[in-house]
Every structure is written in C-alpha cells, then in structure tokens.
Amino acid sequence: MARYGAMFGPDYTFLGVPMCDIDDESTWADAQAVVIGAPFDGGTSNRAGARFGPRAIRAACYLGFDGSRPSMALRTDGLLDLAVVDMGDVEMYSGDIAKSLDALEQVVTKVATAGKIPVVLGGDHSIALPDVTGCARAVGWGRVSVVHFDAHADTGDMEFGALLGHGQPMRRLIESGAARGDRFLQIGLRGYWPGPETLGWMAGQGMRSYEMTEVVHRGLDEVLTEAFTIATDECDGVFLSVDVDVVDPGMAPGTGTPEPGGFTSRQLLDAVRRICLELPVVGLDVVEVSPDQDHADVTAMLGSRVVLEALSAIARKRAVEAGTMPPFDPAQPLLDGR
Amino acid sequence: MARYGAMFGPDYTFLGVPMCDIDDESTWADAQAVVIGAPFDGGTSNRAGARFGPRAIRAACYLGFDGSRPSMALRTDGLLDLAVVDMGDVEMYSGDIAKSLDALEQVVTKVATAGKIPVVLGGDHSIALPDVTGCARAVGWGRVSVVHFDAHADTGDMEFGALLGHGQPMRRLIESGAARGDRFLQIGLRGYWPGPETLGWMAGQGMRSYEMTEVVHRGLDEVLTEAFTIATDECDGVFLSVDVDVVDPGMAPGTGTPEPGGFTSRQLLDAVRRICLELPVVGLDVVEVSPDQDHADVTAMLGSRVVLEALSAIARKRAVEAGTMPPFDPAQPLLDGR
Amino acid sequence: MARYGAMFGPDYTFLGVPMCDIDDESTWADAQAVVIGAPFDGGTSNRAGARFGPRAIRAACYLGFDGSRPSMALRTDGLLDLAVVDMGDVEMYSGDIAKSLDALEQVVTKVATAGKIPVVLGGDHSIALPDVTGCARAVGWGRVSVVHFDAHADTGDMEFGALLGHGQPMRRLIESGAARGDRFLQIGLRGYWPGPETLGWMAGQGMRSYEMTEVVHRGLDEVLTEAFTIATDECDGVFLSVDVDVVDPGMAPGTGTPEPGGFTSRQLLDAVRRICLELPVVGLDVVEVSPDQDHADVTAMLGSRVVLEALSAIARKRAVEAGTMPPFDPAQPLLDGR
Amino acid sequence: MARYGAMFGPDYTFLGVPMCDIDDESTWADAQAVVIGAPFDGGTSNRAGARFGPRAIRAACYLGFDGSRPSMALRTDGLLDLAVVDMGDVEMYSGDIAKSLDALEQVVTKVATAGKIPVVLGGDHSIALPDVTGCARAVGWGRVSVVHFDAHADTGDMEFGALLGHGQPMRRLIESGAARGDRFLQIGLRGYWPGPETLGWMAGQGMRSYEMTEVVHRGLDEVLTEAFTIATDECDGVFLSVDVDVVDPGMAPGTGTPEPGGFTSRQLLDAVRRICLELPVVGLDVVEVSPDQDHADVTAMLGSRVVLEALSAIARKRAVEAGTMPPFDPAQPLLDGR
Amino acid sequence: MARYGAMFGPDYTFLGVPMCDIDDESTWADAQAVVIGAPFDGGTSNRAGARFGPRAIRAACYLGFDGSRPSMALRTDGLLDLAVVDMGDVEMYSGDIAKSLDALEQVVTKVATAGKIPVVLGGDHSIALPDVTGCARAVGWGRVSVVHFDAHADTGDMEFGALLGHGQPMRRLIESGAARGDRFLQIGLRGYWPGPETLGWMAGQGMRSYEMTEVVHRGLDEVLTEAFTIATDECDGVFLSVDVDVVDPGMAPGTGTPEPGGFTSRQLLDAVRRICLELPVVGLDVVEVSPDQDHADVTAMLGSRVVLEALSAIARKRAVEAGTMPPFDPAQPLLDGR
C-alpha cells in the first residue's frame, strides 16, 4: 500500500509534525521522539472504538497544524525542540491481537533501540505489553520501571479465554520480566476490579498501587514523590503509560471502561509534567481514548495535551540538563519569563 | 402480568444479584439489603426521564453481571457480603403520583420492617417521601435522621398546584413527623431556590443545610463530621438520600434539574463511604439519574457506584463490628491488605 | 461462569422470550427458532461497536418484555407461534476472529441440524461465514441459497492481511462451496467498493447482485420476484442475511460502514416480509447494528423489527401451509381480519 | 403566577404570533385559530419528554419570529391570514393526568365553542381525549370525525392500571360518544400493538384503520381519498390528530415510542395539506414531539411544519371558498403564481 | 504560512487525491478537476458550522484514502479518470465576507479559465456567488446555466443589512449578469421563504423553480428532463450547485437551515448522476454541510458521495464521448458489465 500509514482515516501527523518512514531510518535520525499510531481495539472487554484514538488525538486541536506547540508554562516547544516526527500507524487488525501486538513491538523496539522516545498513541491498553517490552529490549530487560496511570490495575490473568487483552498487559510484562513488579507504580486505581486473588498476586510481585483513597488522603504530590523514589531505584529508564480513564468519566467520557471517582484533567496534566521533568522517561503511551463515546472531542483533546505536556516537560528537562534553561519553578509568574 | 417487574425495559437485576419476589418473603429472607426500582418521574418540575433511572443504574457497568463486586478499597463485596437481592420495579405510573408513591411506601415499609436495608433506585426525588416514611414506620416515627445530598432543598410547599412532587418531599416528611426537622442534614445546596420564605420555614424546623459556600469554606470532611454528630443524636437510624445532581452537571449531566457548581464525583463517593462506615444506615435511595440527558452513561455509572460504595461500606462496618475486619484506614496502601 | 451468556451487559433475552441452554437440547426442543447472540466486531474495517448489537437489538422496544409480539399486519405472533427461545451470546472475543467464528459455527450447526431456524444477532458481517456454513452443514453443502441485503458485496479477498473479516464472508462461503455463487442474491449494493477485479470474480461465480441503480430503475418488487426464482432453483433452503447498512445511513446511522443512497426502513421491512412469506428460510442473521453510532436507538429498533418481521412472516407461511390461515393479502384492510 | 403561561422555559409564542389571554376573550376574538400548549407527558408508557414539545415546536425555525409564514406552495400566510394567536401553555402537571386533561378540555372547549380552531401542541397523545372532546362539545357530540396519523392505534383499555394515558385516548373518545367509531380514520399504523382482542374491539366499532401495508400497497393518495369520503359522511367537522411517530423514527427520532417502517416527512406534509384543503377541519393537535430524544431539532421542526402546512392549507381552503383564490393545483409551476 | 492550506484541522485531501499548489499551475496541469475548500460560514443566517464542511467532506469515508474510488454503478473511477487534485482551502475568514468571497472567486476563476472543473466544497451557500462568477468569467458572462438543488431559493435581497450572505447569492448572480435568470433551474424548494415579493422578482427574471409540490406531483425524472432542456438552450456550460439541505433534515441533519419535507439521499444522488451524465458541467459546489449539527457523519458522507457521483458521471460522460465506453444503461445488471 502506497499510503503513508493511517489505518483509519486520512494520512496526517500529530499536530502537523513531519512524517517519517519507519523503514527508512534516515527520515527519523534527527528526531528525539517518534509518534507511533496503534489503532487497535481488539483487546477491549467492553466498548470498542479506541482504534480511532490515534486519528482523534493527532487532530484534536484548535490551533494550526504546523508541528509547533510552544508551552506557555514550560517555555519549550516539545515538538520542535525534540524534532518530533510521526511514522503513521502500525497496521494492527483488531481481529488478530497476537499478530497486531507483535507488529507494534517490532516498531517500538526499533525506535527505542535507536535511542528515540517512542510516543505510542493507542488504541486499547493491550498495547502497553509491546510498548514496554520494546523499550525493555532497548534499555535493558527489567531495567525499565513503569509509571502507570489508570483506573484499573490491568493485571488480569485470562479474559474471554485469552492471555492478551486490555485487562492483562501489566501481568504479562511482569511475568516476562520485561518490567519488574517492584518497580511498577500504579496511580489512580479504584472500583471493583480486580478481586482479592489478583490483588494478592500483585502484592506478591511487590507492586506499588496507589488506589484513589490513598491519593486523596495523602495528596497526589506526596504520592508522586514517593513513587519517584521507587521508580528510579536500580532502573535505567521510566516508561509512562497513561490510560485516559484515570480521569473521571464525567470529564473524560470518551473511553471504553469508565470508572467514576477519578482525577480531574488538571491533576493528570500536572502529574505528567512532574514525571517528565523529574524522571528519565524512555517511552510513553496514551491509551483508551475512544472517540465514539466522546463528546465534542474533549477526551481526544485531553489525550493530545497529555502527549504535549510530556514532550514539553522532556524538552525542559533536557534543556535544564544542558544548562540552557533554569530548573522549572511553578511559582514563577508567567510573564516574568520561566 | 407474569413479568418479573421491570416497568421499562427487560427484566434484569442490579449487576446480576439474585431476583426476589417481594410478595414471597422467603425469597429475600437471607438478604441484608433489597434493591427496589422506583421508575417514576411524574413529580419532576423540569426535564423528565428519571423513570429510566433504575434500568440504567442496574446495567451501568463494564464488568460481568455476576452479582459480585469486590471493593478494592474496602476489601468487602457489598453484594455478596450483604446477600443483596433485587425485587424489580414497583409499578409506578408517572401520571398518578399519589397512587405511585403509596405503592412504593408499602414495599419500602415491608422491607424495612423485616430489618433489611431498602436500596431504592429512583426515579425522581418525590420518592424520598415514601422511602423515608417506610423506614420510619419500621424504625420509629421521628427516629430516623436523614442525610440528604442535593443541589436543592426539596422543601417546597406547592408546585403546579400539587403537594406531591420532586421539590417537596422533605417538607412533607417533616410535616408528618416521619423525620425530625432538626435531624435533617442537607449537603451540597446551591443556587437560586428556594426563596427566603421557605428558607425561613426550614430554619424554623431546625434543619441543618450545608450550602456549597460553607462546604468549600470549611471543607467537606469537617462538614460531614459535624453533621454526623447531629444525625446520631436521639435517632436510631439514618436514611441516606443521594440526589445525583449534587455533583456538578458538567460531570453528571444526566439529570433533570442541573445546578452548576457542585461536587466532583470523587467527593460524593468519599462522602457516601464515610457515612456508611460511620453511621447506622437503615435505608438509602439514589435519585434523579435521567438517562435521556446523560452522555455515554457517565451519570448512570455514577449512580451505580454510589450504591456500590454504600453497600461496600455497610459491609465493612458490619465486618468491623463483628470483629472480622479491622477499622478502615484510608492511608493504608492498597496492596498491604486493608 | 454461571451466567446465562450475555457477553456484554446483563442477561436478558430477545423481547423476553424464554432462555434456553444450548448445551441442553431439551430446553429448546419445542422451539422452531433459536435466537443466538454473536457479540463480535473484531472483523470490522472501520468503526467498531457491533459487539453491542445483540444487547441493543434484544432490548430495543417500547412494549413489555413478555415474549409475545402479535403482528398487526400478519396476524401471527412470531415469538409465540414459533416458540422462539434465546440461548444468549456465544463467547466471541473480538481479538481472535478465527476462534470466535469457529465457536459460532458450532452453535449454528447444532441449531440448524436440529431443524430449528437459527436467528443470529450480530455482530459484524464476518459472522455470515459461520452462519451460512452452519446451515449448509445441516441442510446440504451448496443447497442453501443466500439472499443478502447490504450496501456492500462483502466479497473481498484479503483485508489487513487477513482472510476473515466483515468484508470477505461471501467470498469465503462461495470458495468453500457452502453456498453456490449462482444462488447468491445481493440486493442494495452501491458505492465505491469493491473494484473491478472483485466484481469480475463475482461475475465469474455467477452471482446476481442488484445494485441500487437497478433496484430503483426496475422497482424493488420486480427485483425481488426475479431473485426469488433464482433462489429456489435447485436449492433446499434460503438463508437471509440482513446488513442494516442496506438502509440509508440517514435513517439507520448506527452502523460501522455507512454508504448513502440506501433503502428506506419501510422498503427493507416489506422486502423481508416477502422473502419470509414466499421462500423456505432456514436461517437468518441481522448484522452491523452498532449502538455507539446510533441515535435514540433507531437503528437497534430497526434491527429488532427486521427480526420480528421475519419471524411473523415465517409463522404466517407455516400457518398458510398448515391450512390454518389464508394467504396474505396486502390490500386487505387491517380490521377486516387478515 | 404572573407569567404568561409557558410551563417549561421562557414565554414565547409559536413563531412569534401575538399572545392572547385565554381568560380575556377580547384578546383572541379576531383570531380564526388559537395555539394552545399542552406540556404534558405523564401519560407516556415509555420515554417521557413530550412536555417540552410545545416549547420546541414553537421555536423550531430558522426564520425570524415575526408571526408571519408565507407558504411558497400555497401562497397563503397561515399565521397572518387566520390571525393566529397563542395562549401559552395550559398548566398540566404530569404527575396528575386526570386534573391535567380536565384543564386542557376546558380550554379547548372554550376556543372551539367560540368558533376558533384550537391548534394544540402536545404533549403526549393522552391529550387527544380532551382535544377531540372539547371540539365535540362545540360542534356536536358524535358530529366530529377524526383523522388520526399514528404508528399506534391508541385504543388500549388499561395501562399501568389506568384508564387515561397515551395509549388509550381513542378508545375513551369512542366510548364516550364524543367521536363515532365509524368516523374514526387511522393512517400509518404498524408494528406489534395492539393485539387481536383490541383489534377486534376496533373492528366492532366500525373504525377504519389503514395499516402501512395497505398504505404502501394502495398508495397514500388513494387511501386518503377513500378516508375523506368516510370522514365527511354525516359529520360536521374533522379533527386532525398527528402523532409525529407516524413518520419513520429514522427521520423523526424525537419521540417516545418509535416504530420503524413509517412515512417520510414529505408524505406526512402532503397528506396534512390535502386534509386541510379538502376537509372542514375544526381542530388539530400535533403530539409526541419529544426533544430529549431529538437530534438537531429535526423532529421539532417537522412538528412546526405540520402545524404550518395545516394552517396554510386551511387559509387556502377559506380563500378558495371566499372566491379570492383559485383551487390549488399541485402541477402548477411555483413562479406562475398559484 | 508554510502549511498546505487547510484552514481548520490537519492538511489532507479529498479521499487522498494528490495535493496541488494553486499558485504553481504545473502541479495541476494534468487534472481535469480541482477540489477547492471554501471553509466559510460567515454568511449563515442561522446555525454556523459549515466552515468545517471541507474538512468533513474530505474525510467522510470508510475506505482507504488512496485517491481512487471506482464507481460500481458507473464503472469509472472519478478521481483517477479525471486526475483530480486538491488545492486545499482558500483562506476565508468568516468575519469578513467580502474579502473571503473575493479570494475564492480568484481561485475559481483561475481553475475554470484553465479548463478544469472547480469542485468547491463549502462552506455556506454564499460561496455560490464567487463559484458561478468564476466559471462565468472563464466560460462566458451569461453563458453558464445553473442547476441549483436547495430547499431555499437564495434570492433574498438584504439580510442583516448586508448584500452578501447565504440567502442572497442567486440574486447577485442574476443581477450581475454572470448567470441568466431564465437559465436558472432550482429544484427542491419548499417551506416559507422567500415571500411573495421575492417570488415576484424571481418570476420576473424568468427563473424556473421546481417547488417540492411539483417535484412530487410530476416526478423527479420528468422535472429533470424538462430542466435539462432549458439549461442547454443558448448556454455553453452548466454549473451544479448542491445545497445538502435539499435532502430532508431527517436524513441529512448536519446543516444550518433545515427545512422538512425534502428529497431522500437516493433521489439526490440519482439526480446528480443524471445531470453529470447528460449536461456539460463546468463547475460544481456542495454546500451547507455543517458537522456540528451532524450525527455519525451521515451528512458529511452524503456530501462526499454527491461529489463522487458527480465526478464518476462526468468521467463516464467523457468516456462515452470518447467512444471508450457505451452509454450508461440503468437497467443493466451490475455484473453484466456496464
């Protein structure tokens, strides 16, 4: 197929960044981050639709599609500073999860091995398995900690008779050793799944899961600070996996398995910023944005802003490390320069 | 009619709990709580649609309909631990409010008299009149305090020339003596209704109404603590009435008389948990969920979670009292066991 | 799992007909038709969501869920006269199309072999492959003609690198010999797919495909009459496959691959009636109802009415053949008796 | 209450016609037709929402709200030519159907007795009982024939234990003698209700009900012509009752009990025009427009156009009778003058 | 601005045809038709939103965006056969109608002068003024007849104190002489605008306007045949202007000034096909597709199909004229080859 690579809908890139050809590394050699579309929802256990997540997230903005987004708050331009490119979508047929996840894993591995940050736009959360696995292949098996925002632990064993699906990726990652259970940080869990047996398994793996009760009681900032300490202990990189359902469904309705009682959008954006400012992020995915259940694109837009916040903060972190910008101070007035 | 009892839509129970036949007490003798559908919206003064509340709340979940919901946070299974059953819907013709409320009152009274907790799924807020009255008949006239979450006081005298309606139940309850005015705790009020005369009447009854200004200024936790002291003074039980419009309409749009400036979903769930952990709840209703104005079922899902949070917390309270579980500690990490 | 079998949502049957257990033939021995849910959308090439088709079609009615629907027009009660039962959903994981279609084929074969009419509620059109195959196993390989309403020919060869999917079932059926190409009647095709190569393949198989141009030019009634002649030539039974997208998307928006310029709902219902009154229908499916794109359930309701129209007409045909009712006369006034 | 009379929403009139005070006959003495809002949905057996019908129908137009609507086709201005005024809404509390229908009956009777055409904007179809009754009180008991467009016969006996409701008005009218069964013309019926017993009762009353099968088979024009002959036999006036659900739900989704397979909007408008051009219409209602299920106001707009088509045609009929305009010729080109 | 030219949203072309640069004629020299986006809705008198029409129409398809669409019915590939390219959007600021229409006129003139067919995607109907004017500049002043599908005559004089707007373009065209009034064919008019004065002006210009009454009474085919005779009399080319609101709003809700009682989608597509098969079309626009009021993209998809039907038919006409294909026969079966 001569097309650029969008499985669903016309070919366009995330906010207009340059296209690249994943098979021609010269087209992405200068990039520090590569956007990868993962238009797959065959792993969903409830509402489908996340296959249109990449299409929606790439386009969810009212500004010009010029490949530039200067962050007012952080004073970096994540897209330009990191020379972000977009490879289009991996072909992922929702009717064949095994083949689809394999195809994605190859692409993520290639990008991560080249030292670029894969920015994977889901798709359902099944894709976290190839996403983290690919990064682990590049960075080191068991050397990537995972910071995982979600209403759900996604540590199920079997669903519908299958080992692969959007409720099981975290278990598969720990079982394979790609990620260590005791370097797995989950934030925002709530509700009525999984049950005691799975929670027991999780405890046995040394996972650290911050259910909303603890987040509310201790405060998100304190929880993050504690989690950061764990994430950076004996690990060489951090993978950030953001399931948009960590935000309350009342604010982010466009998702397949909504669980009331979540974050506000503001909280999620602030948390993503801190992670990318303070931790060595080597890859990230934003998953479970499902446009068919969305309203006025608010959830797709949130997905877009999670990606931009992450890229802007990574750019700031790198600028600080390079000595070209000072450390970020959230108390500084906008117009005093930051 | 040979049907089980759902007025609108197919016969199914709340998340798959067993059906019971309200006329055959043996079918619900082992239950500690009985779900009752009140598919009525004849009392609404604005948008109708709450008649489909029971149908929507029963089904609003992405998990299996197996009658089991283990709470991650509380480590109880409200449905199984309390052996919850569902009697279906009371026949309530929206065109005849007097007859409909009578029919509901009989069912609630029967359930409460048997020592079970009636869990009434509304329906518009008119139903609070029979709900609380039925519990008072069982527990003692004037011996049930009411904790009432709502944007509106629902203490109107007449609307459209009628004494019964969704804006008047609290007045009728206090007038009849079923509930004492000075044991009536309202939380979340805001907006432009009722006017000074009615507020004066409310003050005269000794009601304690926490408008959002006070909630924001003092904090929800402090407000709840104060309210709990009043609620347990010289009362033998507490009725919890949750109008979903206490949550901001931006987060819970599926309701008939939305008033901006409300709680977040998280705040409501936390408050319901505390009430059911700390107070002797003898009955509860969740009202004003109106699917026709909802989006992607977010409000119905919130209604479902309010019920589950209440049942899970009641189960925990009973387990703590029975000595089989320790008191709940919100600071404890999820996987340390709770 | 102790549940009755609905993969998505609570357990209830098509308009309240009795449940049956497909593994216990005694529970459906008296039925002339068995409803089978096929909640699968892993085969869709565009919007997903048809997995919720069975759930929506079963419930899309404003009348009581009492398992009875007397047709005003035909004066039969399709549900009661044919003693219809509902076996619930086949477990079909959308991430694994091969396994899912196999599971469905086994159930359809079992039902058809017992001489019952399988009434399969899709799900995407991938399921026509097991549906027709199952009937052919029972009735005779190549002895079942197919009447296929659709905007699309569904005779593609490969999509997304896969042989199975919702654009290919008709080709697979003809290739396997389950159905003869020259007994394949397609009605309602239009638009821009497939291209010349596939159309050439179709012509080579002797298929008879009535594109909308011909339908409009000659009239639907004439087209049907001609098709009926072909369908009954050297075949022992007819399978009726109705893709709801044959109706114009302006009237039936709840579907995944909408193509403007289709039938009105009235035309589809009239055509289904004639087919079931005049042809020996041995099985049927109604596919591609996708609630996430629907509005106010209009498409789900149309799906429900297609099923009822078919069952009512089959009952009438059998009554006429049994001599208990006269042939149907569309000109007869409603209240003169029919 | 000092307000003009709109129960739900702000006070405004149908497309800006002058307000009148129903209690001050001088304010409507010059009008030939009076708009009456009947914001009631307490009689609905399924989805509520028709209480907002009057509000929506009055405002559903993209043209200026100037009380003038010159019909291009008919070359009359129904609003100006008939000096139409709008009395606002009758107070109709949905929780008390008996009281509400009484209130409406008084108003309709007053208007009809004064020789004006009541144009009642529903509300659910329960209101046909007071609407026709009021006209019969004015014109003569049993002297008003009824032309009734609907998917449903609305001749049920009891629903939810009540005699009044939107499924029963036609039975009550015939029972009371207000309208004769053998002068009751129903057009557009279809589907699965009522059952044989009720159909038998209808036949016994001599009703003439054109089910969609007959309408399609014979053609709408022929059916109308036949019906007109019956309607004008031994009757002094005709009441036109239009349930918007006679149109296919795919085209008119904003209604409570949608039944697929109906008219197109064009067919309904053409039929209404013929009725009002050819029959002595003494009153009319447009019912079951329910905005909460509508999309982009298409159903409300259809309701608005049904009213306008009727008024324009009545004005033309009167102009023809007065000799100021020639009989209407549908074949005449628009710009040749009509 | 370095961007390709999409004012709203990402840069992509109609169904993936090649981009061209309107300022570099070599990039479109081989094309027979050029797609031009006119993202303007400043001229709307009611709901805005048509500025997103070009974005929506370009993307409204479930097939691959490969720049090829083989018409099953016509056996041409309009996009490939005519080597269609897409120049992106003209910059049209909705707050300045005069400047915006000028900018569009220049582009259309350039395309038409080069002998290419401008295919303008609106945008509101204001754009018909520059569209037809541009074609007249190329083909001859007063030498282009106009076939105009619309619910509205769009011959108003002033609206909101302005001469330019979506209700006035046809008057401006006739006033300027760009198009002759007596070669102006309007099809599908209906409703309550304009009033007698404007109708008189239209008659005075010799316009031929087929109101829906005449279309229904005489049949669309006969009306078209008559119109074709007028259109080809003393004119050198035909401009086809399709306002999507000619289709019934129940089927095409995504538009700003919906008028009930219109065409079905099928009728519009059939009419467009005949026009492009039988008349010398030199330009076309598709206007008033307004995604904010659309549902599930059904109206955008209809807009897309109107364009494709036109291009496919033009390609067929040219192939017939070139002797490479036989005249189109609508009665020929699809698979017999056409």
Place this chain on the structure above:
Amino acid sequence: MARYGAMFGPDYTFLGVPMCDIDDESTWADAQAVVIGAPFDGGTSNRAGARFGPRAIRAACYLGFDGSRPSMALRTDGLLDLAVVDMGDVEMYSGDIAKSLDALEQVVTKVATAGKIPVVLGGDHSIALPDVTGCARAVGWGRVSVVHFDAHADTGDMEFGALLGHGQPMRRLIESGAARGDRFLQIGLRGYWPGPETLGWMAGQGMRSYEMTEVVHRGLDEVLTEAFTIATDECDGVFLSVDVDVVDPGMAPGTGTPEPGGFTSRQLLDAVRRICLELPVVGLDVVEVSPDQDHADVTAMLGSRVVLEALSAIARKRAVEAGTMPPFDPAQPLLDGR
C-alpha cells in the same frame, strides 16, 4: 423590524426580566444593570456557534422565567434588587466583524454612560473589545482595569489577516489605551498559545497573567487577592470578562476553542463572587458559550450562573455599602441567615 431584538430564535429575556428598548431610555432608567445580547461568532478561529450563546444563556434554567432569582448563598435577588432589564440582541452579522463590533460598542457606551452596568452575553470573545471600550468611554479612558478569566490570553496581533477576532481583543484594548496593560489581570491561562513573541509583548505591557501552574501552586484565593490589589490601583472601575473556556472542557464542553486542564465550575463561580463582592465592577461579559457543542445545556447553564452570581454579589456589595446587609461571611450556616 418590529421584533424586540433577538437575532436568533424567539424574543425572550434573561430569565424573564423585563424587556427594555435601548432607544427609549425611559424604559431602562430605573435599572442598575442592562442585559445586552451579542449574538456574534464571526471572530472565531475554530468552531463557530457562539452566536447562539445569548439565546441559550437567557433560557438555561429549570426555574420559572419570572425575572427573580434569590441567591440562597448571598441572600440577595440580583435580578430584582438591581432592577435588571434586557434590551435584546444587538444586530451583529457574523460576516462583517467591523460593523458588528461598532454596533455593540455604541450600545455598551450608551448603557455605561448612563451609569448602568452592561451585562453582555456573547458571542465570541471579539466582543470584549467593544465591551471594555464602551465602559472606558463612560468611566474614563484607561481608568477601567480588566479581570479576565480565560484559557487564552487573546492578545494576538493578526489572525487570518485580520486585526479583529476572538484572539486579539485584549491587544487592541491595550493598544488603544482604553485599558492599561498594567491593570490587565488574566486568570486561568494554559496551553500552547500564544508563543514567545506575544508573551514578550504582554510582559512589555506590564500585564499580569496567572497561568494555571501558578493558580494551582499558590491557590486561587491567594491569586485573586493579589490581583485585586493591582486592579484597584489608580482605576475607577473593573470590567469582568469571563470566557467560559476557563473551565475545563470536560465540565464545560460547549465552547469553540477548548483547552484541557482548567477550573472546575465551582472555582469559577466562587471567583466571580469574590470579584463582584470586593471590586467596583462597572461592566461584565460572559463569552464563548457555544450551544452546538454543548451537552444537555451544561455550559449554557454555567454561563447563566456566572451572570447570576455576579449580579447577586453586586447586589450584596451595594446592600453592604448601603448598610442594609452585613458583610458576607462564607462560614455562616445557610439557615442562620446571612
């Protein structure tokens, strides 16, 4: 035009306050505030629709339209206490921004010069230019400080080649000197626009812009207190401009340029109250409410409540200053009297 003045939709006033005729000052001589509709969206750079903002905000309430709204919290009735009247809409044609803004400026100037508070219902944010200019003409050029809630700075220079638009009003105001840059307080900014150059210009003007980072870090109350000090320094009045997109799009989706990460509705209402209680507000506008993207009117309702909160607080401030009420104490229980 004889109409009262609503450009879009029927004539009705904000919640039923009396109409006035802006050209007849006697009709508004007793009012302390005058509602002005500004139905304009020609200045939007993304989604249009705000032209319907005035229509929606005026009607977005479930209470009676009686021109009275007693604030429970503040114990004033903003509408009655300030004798608010509504002049209807200024005619603002979206296709001509210059003329439209001029027309609005004249009206605002007239109202402000008479010492009344103009309460302008937008419309897009372009209207802040005439709104503030008009107040400055009355109060003093450069003597009105601006408190501006928004996600966006609206200080762009040119957009689409135009100086006027919804992204530029604040720059124009500072350039003209109507408002001083160093008395311009912006609260709630976030996201990726404008870029460094414009931020530099803003800094150069001495603007004080509180981006969300600072608001979250320091707390909204502290930020407001600081801003109040600036606003009252050497200024004679304050203009309050509320862009509803300052609230998170998940809570307020009905707007044209949504930016995730905003306020909750509660925060906005609390901030508006403090401003109007503590500062000398001389005018206000509420802009960018766009009903076509709204759901269940939640955003329109928020707009309505912002207006009411402002008016209630202004009434309280005046009552306190007049000595008829005590200062407002947010900690006081509702029923203790306030």
